[in-house]
Every structure is written in C-alpha cells, then in structure tokens.
Amino acid sequence: MSDAGVTQTWPTRWRRPPQMVKSRAWRIALWVLAIVYLYFAVSTVEVNWTRVAIGWERGMRFVAGFLSPDFxxxxxxxxxxxxxxxxxxxxxxxxxxxxxxxxxxxxxxxxxxxxxxxxxxxxxxxxxxxxxxxxxxxxxxxxxxxxxxxxxxxxxxxxxxxxxxxxxxxxxxxxxxxxxxxxxxxxxxxxxxxxxxxxxxxxxxxxxxxxxxxxxxxxxxxxxxxxxxxxxxxxxxxxxxxxxxxxxxxxxxxxxxxxxxxxxxxxxxxxx
Amino acid sequence: MLTIENLTKVYKTGDRALTDVSFTVPKGQVVGLIGPSGAGKSTLIRCINRLVEPTSGTIRLNEVEITRLRGAELRRVRRRIGMIFQEFALVERLTVMENVLSGRLGYVPFWRSFLRRYPAKDVALAFRLLDRVGLTEHADKRADALSGGQRQRVGIARALEQEPELLLVDEPTASLDPKTSRQIMRLIVEICRESELPAIINIHDVLLAQQFVDRIIGLRAGRVVFDGPPILLTKDALTRIYGEEDWTAMQKGAAEDAQAEAEARRANEKFVGAL
CATH class of the missing domain: 1.10.3720.10 (MetI-like)
Structure with missing residues (x-):
C-alpha cells in the first residue's frame, strides 16, 4: 500500500463525538450545575422526625390491618x-x-x-x-x-x-x-x-x-x-x-x- | 389512450421534479420509464392518478381531463387507473382476497366494502385473477404471510380487479430477486398484451426494460431526453439519460441475457414461432 516506503499509521483511539453539547467546558458546567441544584433541592426537604415518631405507630397499625385483612x-x-x-x-x-x-x-x-x-x-x-x-x-x-x-x-x-x-x-x-x-x-x-x-x-x-x-x-x-x-x-x-x-x-x-x-x-x- | 401535455411539477420546497413533459401512450402500448434516481419518474406516474398534484399542464385519459378533477369525480378516474407499487403496498393484516377485492373500492358503496359483501361478478373476477397470477390456494391467507414475489402478484391482481384502462407500475421489481423480477415483468407485460392495456412502467433496470417494453422514455432531471423503441437506446442515449458510464459492457451482458431468455422461452413453449 505504501508507495514511498512510508508506512502509514492509523489512529488506534476513537471516541464517540458528543451529540448534544459540543463544547467540553459547557458539558462540565452543566454537570456541576445539575449536582449543585440537586444538593440544594434535597436539603430543602424538611423532615419532622418527632412527627414521624408519632405517625409511625399509626402507620404500623395500618400495616398490621393490612396483614390481617377482615373480609x-x-x-x-x-x-x-x-x-x-x-x-x-x-x-x-x-x-x-x-x-x-x-x-x-x-x-x-x-x-x-x-x-x-x-x-x-x-x-x-x-x-x-x-x-x-x-x-x-x-x-x-x-x-x-x-x-x-x-x-x-x-x-x-x-x-x-x-x-x-x-x-x-x-x-x-x-x-x-x-x-x-x-x-x-x-x-x-x-x-x-x-x-x-x-x-x-x-x-x-x-x-x-x-x-x-x-x-x-x-x-x-x-x-x-x-x-x-x-x-x-x-x-x-x-x-x-x-x-x-x-x-x-x-x-x-x-x-x-x-x-x-x-x-x-x-x-x-x-x-x- | 393517455395524453400528457406540458406537465410540470414544482414541489413546495421549490424542487422542480418535472419540466414540460409531453407524450402520448396509445392503447395497448407498454412504456418503460427510465432515468436516474430523483429524475422524477415516481412523481410523473403519481401525477397521472393525482397522488401527487401537478403544478401545470394537462393529462387526459380517453378524453377525460384529469388535472382539474375533485372529490367523487377524481375517485371515478382513479378507479380506471390501476397501480402496482415498489414495496407491494398490500394491506398486510388483510387477507389476500380482501386485498384483491379492494381494487373494487371505487365502484362499491361503503356498506358493501365494510361488510365485505362484494357483488358476485367482482368476487368472480377476483377468483379469476388470483388463478391468473397463480395464487388461488392463498386467497384466505394474510398478505404478510406471502413471499415477495407472491405479494407482488397480489398487487397485480388488485390493480387488475379495478378493470383499469391504464396501468401505472412503480418499480415493480426493486425489492425482488433477479429471477422473480423477470417473472413479474413477464406477467405484467403478458397481461397488458392480453387485454390491450396500456401501461407505464417505472423501472431502474435498463436491461429488464429493454427486454420487455415496446417503448422507452428516458427522464433526466425532470425532462424527457429520450423517447423511442428499445432498439434505439444506444450508448449515446444512455449517456444522455444517466451520464457517462461503460455502457457497451452492460449491453453485451444484456444481449447474452436476452439470448438466455429467448432459449428459456423456446424450451417452455411447445411451438417455436416467429422467434
């Protein structure tokens, strides 16, 4: 194949080109943004644990009823x-x-x-x-x-x-x-x-x-x-x-x- | 008789598919329409039964001007024009018989077609055509249970069930193997000869066209650049239609094919006639 004695080398690495966001900087920025948003979103969820403790008993009664159904x-x-x-x-x-x-x-x-x-x-x-x-x-x-x-x-x-x-x-x-x-x-x-x-x-x-x-x-x-x-x-x-x-x-x-x-x-x- | 005068089609996108196409197809003539992909072959035959709306020009089928018709009048003309499709275009989930009978849709009222209660003579015609294309025993099978060649036979029977005055054939052999392609082409041409039915066959395979049709029309970029008997389709003519290519080699192959074809026919038929 090589005419002038030059052996051509072919690339051995191939990556799928990015389909949606072409720029690397933007891709990283979007990921960071998404993670930060997720963190803050989760931290706004307030759980009242004392309320859960009271509710637990009622919830368990419900489950108990479910497990002993009365037809x-x-x-x-x-x-x-x-x-x-x-x-x-x-x-x-x-x-x-x-x-x-x-x-x-x-x-x-x-x-x-x-x-x-x-x-x-x-x-x-x-x-x-x-x-x-x-x-x-x-x-x-x-x-x-x-x-x-x-x-x-x-x-x-x-x-x-x-x-x-x-x-x-x-x-x-x-x-x-x-x-x-x-x-x-x-x-x-x-x-x-x-x-x-x-x-x-x-x-x-x-x-x-x-x-x-x-x-x-x-x-x-x-x-x-x-x-x-x-x-x-x-x-x-x-x-x-x-x-x-x-x-x-x-x-x-x-x-x-x-x-x-x-x-x-x-x-x-x-x-x- | 079909007369096309100055037919032009410009798509909404601005693409000119056809420019000033004029020709006449007399009763019983089988015309092969050839040309490279995108030359406007498919557009041309679809303009004739108005599946595509022509931009200007006139099309007359036995003195009925087709281009201006609307609604019921258009449907009445469509039922006189049979069409055979490239990928068969059968309704896959209907039976072979239903597909053939659907050729009568333009003739029967809705309730008849809905209840599948076709007039006796329509049913008889369907059975006769199924016998003609050799599919009688498959009448009650679903169309998707058949092979490619069998499906195209159903497509042919459907088109003939319309008792058409003109047959439009869009790439009938494009999804078939070479042998089946020949059989299908031979069947179409034979049927046209039997009932003096004029046909326009849109076809990619130049050799197949040359062997079977009476007349060839070559389209290039929406214009007629060749119109004559297959014998006049020379190297120059092919170059005019398709562009530069080694045509002599292809035609040599064609000659051999034609010989083989002729021999096969001679072997099949008991009498060696005017061959």
Missing amino acids: TTRWRDISTGLIESLTMTFTSTVVGILISVPIGVGAARNLSPRPVYLVCRSIIAVSRALQEVIVAIFFVALFGFGAFAGFLTLAFATIGFLAKLLAEDIEDIDEAQAEAIRATGASWLQLVNYAIQPQVMPRLIGLSMYRLDINFRESAVIGIVGAGGIGGTLNTSLSRYEYDSAGAILLIIIAIVMVAEYTSGILRSRLQ
Missing part, C-alpha cells in the same frame, strides 16, 4: 362497592372508547383537515390536562354523590388517553398501504376501513384493555372524593379506623388489577 365484617359494603366499581369501569371504558375513536381519527394529521384536527386535539388536551380527581369533584358537585359522577369522570379521562394514543398510532402508519388504497379510487371512509383500521386495530384493542385496568384503579381513587364505588367503601373504612377492612379492600383491588393485567397481556400478544 367478613363489612362484606356487604365491600361487595356493593366492588360491583359498583366494576360496573362503572366497564361502562365508562366502553363509552370512552366509542367516543375516542372518532376523536382519535379526527386528531390524526394525515387523515383530517386542519380545522377538524385542531378541534379534536383541543378536546384531547382538555381531557388530559384535568386530573381525574378534579374532574370527579366537579361531577360530584354537578350530579351529587354516587357512581354516575364516577362513570362520567372515567369516560372523560378515557377519551383523552385513548384518542391521543390512537391519533399518534394513525400518524405512524405505513403510508404506502394508504396510498395504494387511495389509488383504487376509495372514499375517505373506505380508506379508513381498509388501510388504517387493519394497521391500528391490534394496538387499539391493547390500549383499550390497558385503559380498562387503569379505569378500575382510578375508580378506587375517585371514590374517595365521593364518586361511588370501592373507593367510597375504602374511604369509609379508613375514616372509621377499620384498617383490617381497608386492608381487605386493598387486597381485592390488587388481585383484580393483577388479573386484568394478566389477561390483557395474553390478549395483546395473541393479536399481533
């Missing part, structure tokens, strides 16, 4: 709450999906005209910005205590979640398939049915199953602010200091969430 004493309340929660979860998920599919399609940039896109994106933004508990408080104020407020809250939250993820999935489809269907002279509805739906369906079903178990967990949380269901029962037993019943309720919630998680996992892997 029987309040079984009637628990079962009513559970049925209410499950009903709320199913109905709100179904209604939420039915509403979020058109909104999700409308919020996909590659399918919808600009004005429709903007309206649908705003609906999604509003639904996502409002936390379930806040929405639940609003609906309880509007419709009174009970499962109906919970149903509305969960359906509303489902729209933001599902429509956003569906829209993003539609924007990620293989455009070649859509182009081919468009080239046959298909109408917009036929395009959605033939080119979009087959591509996003498995994910839509997976997300719906996932939302179903989120809604069940959320139904326990929003019950605390009066939106009915197992959360209401949990709240009552906590305020009566019946930690053993509360422990039983928590165990049931965990069991149901695990079952939901497991079955949705199986279903999703079958759908691919």
Whole structure:
C-alpha cells in the first residue's frame, strides 16, 4: 500500500463525538450545575422526625390491618362497592372508547383537515390536562354523590388517553398501504376501513384493555372524593379506623388489577 | 389512450421534479420509464392518478381531463387507473382476497366494502385473477404471510380487479430477486398484451426494460431526453439519460441475457414461432 516506503499509521483511539453539547467546558458546567441544584433541592426537604415518631405507630397499625385483612365484617359494603366499581369501569371504558375513536381519527394529521384536527386535539388536551380527581369533584358537585359522577369522570379521562394514543398510532402508519388504497379510487371512509383500521386495530384493542385496568384503579381513587364505588367503601373504612377492612379492600383491588393485567397481556400478544 | 401535455411539477420546497413533459401512450402500448434516481419518474406516474398534484399542464385519459378533477369525480378516474407499487403496498393484516377485492373500492358503496359483501361478478373476477397470477390456494391467507414475489402478484391482481384502462407500475421489481423480477415483468407485460392495456412502467433496470417494453422514455432531471423503441437506446442515449458510464459492457451482458431468455422461452413453449 505504501508507495514511498512510508508506512502509514492509523489512529488506534476513537471516541464517540458528543451529540448534544459540543463544547467540553459547557458539558462540565452543566454537570456541576445539575449536582449543585440537586444538593440544594434535597436539603430543602424538611423532615419532622418527632412527627414521624408519632405517625409511625399509626402507620404500623395500618400495616398490621393490612396483614390481617377482615373480609367478613363489612362484606356487604365491600361487595356493593366492588360491583359498583366494576360496573362503572366497564361502562365508562366502553363509552370512552366509542367516543375516542372518532376523536382519535379526527386528531390524526394525515387523515383530517386542519380545522377538524385542531378541534379534536383541543378536546384531547382538555381531557388530559384535568386530573381525574378534579374532574370527579366537579361531577360530584354537578350530579351529587354516587357512581354516575364516577362513570362520567372515567369516560372523560378515557377519551383523552385513548384518542391521543390512537391519533399518534394513525400518524405512524405505513403510508404506502394508504396510498395504494387511495389509488383504487376509495372514499375517505373506505380508506379508513381498509388501510388504517387493519394497521391500528391490534394496538387499539391493547390500549383499550390497558385503559380498562387503569379505569378500575382510578375508580378506587375517585371514590374517595365521593364518586361511588370501592373507593367510597375504602374511604369509609379508613375514616372509621377499620384498617383490617381497608386492608381487605386493598387486597381485592390488587388481585383484580393483577388479573386484568394478566389477561390483557395474553390478549395483546395473541393479536399481533 | 393517455395524453400528457406540458406537465410540470414544482414541489413546495421549490424542487422542480418535472419540466414540460409531453407524450402520448396509445392503447395497448407498454412504456418503460427510465432515468436516474430523483429524475422524477415516481412523481410523473403519481401525477397521472393525482397522488401527487401537478403544478401545470394537462393529462387526459380517453378524453377525460384529469388535472382539474375533485372529490367523487377524481375517485371515478382513479378507479380506471390501476397501480402496482415498489414495496407491494398490500394491506398486510388483510387477507389476500380482501386485498384483491379492494381494487373494487371505487365502484362499491361503503356498506358493501365494510361488510365485505362484494357483488358476485367482482368476487368472480377476483377468483379469476388470483388463478391468473397463480395464487388461488392463498386467497384466505394474510398478505404478510406471502413471499415477495407472491405479494407482488397480489398487487397485480388488485390493480387488475379495478378493470383499469391504464396501468401505472412503480418499480415493480426493486425489492425482488433477479429471477422473480423477470417473472413479474413477464406477467405484467403478458397481461397488458392480453387485454390491450396500456401501461407505464417505472423501472431502474435498463436491461429488464429493454427486454420487455415496446417503448422507452428516458427522464433526466425532470425532462424527457429520450423517447423511442428499445432498439434505439444506444450508448449515446444512455449517456444522455444517466451520464457517462461503460455502457457497451452492460449491453453485451444484456444481449447474452436476452439470448438466455429467448432459449428459456423456446424450451417452455411447445411451438417455436416467429422467434
């Protein structure tokens, strides 16, 4: 290879060039800044240790109740709450999906005209910005205590979640398939049915199953602010200091969430 | 008959993809469109069925002016133009039959396509075409279960299910091996001959084009720089289209290929005709 008797030497060291911050000085400065900030941030957290000592005993009673759960004493309340929660979860998920599919399609940039896109994106933004508990408080104020407020809250939250993820999935489809269907002279509805739906369906079903178990967990949380269901029962037993019943309720919630998680996992892997 | 006059396409970015392209494709003619990457081949055929909006010029398919159509009228023209794609562009999760039947989408109302209840003659045509491309037993398989060559056959059947008056073919062999490429090209050209279907085949492989098509149009930087029968595609013409390269060596290879092709055909067919 070497013509003039000069053996060329090749570098033996290679480093990956910095991708984000090019200057070495800036990189060091940013690290130092981050560490200093973290130090001060942690040191502002005040822990009142005497308060912890008092609370410890109460906390341990809670744990003890959890470890010796009492399913029987309040079984009637628990079962009513559970049925209410499950009903709320199913109905709100179904209604939420039915509403979020058109909104999700409308919020996909590659399918919808600009004005429709903007309206649908705003609906999604509003639904996502409002936390379930806040929405639940609003609906309880509007419709009174009970499962109906919970149903509305969960359906509303489902729209933001599902429509956003569906829209993003539609924007990620293989455009070649859509182009081919468009080239046959298909109408917009036929395009959605033939080119979009087959591509996003498995994910839509997976997300719906996932939302179903989120809604069940959320139904326990929003019950605390009066939106009915197992959360209401949990709240009552906590305020009566019946930690053993509360422990039983928590165990049931965990069991149901695990079952939901497991079955949705199986279903999703079958759908691919 | 397809007539293109002064077709120009300038993308929003300011890139001139096509400049003043004019030509006519009579009934039954198979045209090979060649040219380097970025010459505007793909843009040109997509302007014809308006998957890309032309900037100016006119395109007429059997006296219908295509460039101004909108909505339902545009869809009615699209259904008369079949298209075959480079990466097949089948809907992967649908069955082979659904993919073929989707060629009728421009003809049937939404409820029929949604319920997969196509008119009897559409279904019969689909079965006939699947038989023609040799995939009858795969009708109920999902499209993603097929091999590349089989998928392109489904793509061909889908385009023909439209009962088109024109076939647009975008790099039909780019993702296939050499042997399958030949088979697919032969199939497309045979089908065009059978029903006097005019076709524009956008193709990278000059040799394959020369062997199968009636006429070659060479594009370079969005302009037509060659238009004639394959026999006139000389070293000079190739240089005009692609730039300087050792064309004689390539054409020698082509001649050998053509011979092999001819021999293979002779072996296949019982009668040795006008070859």
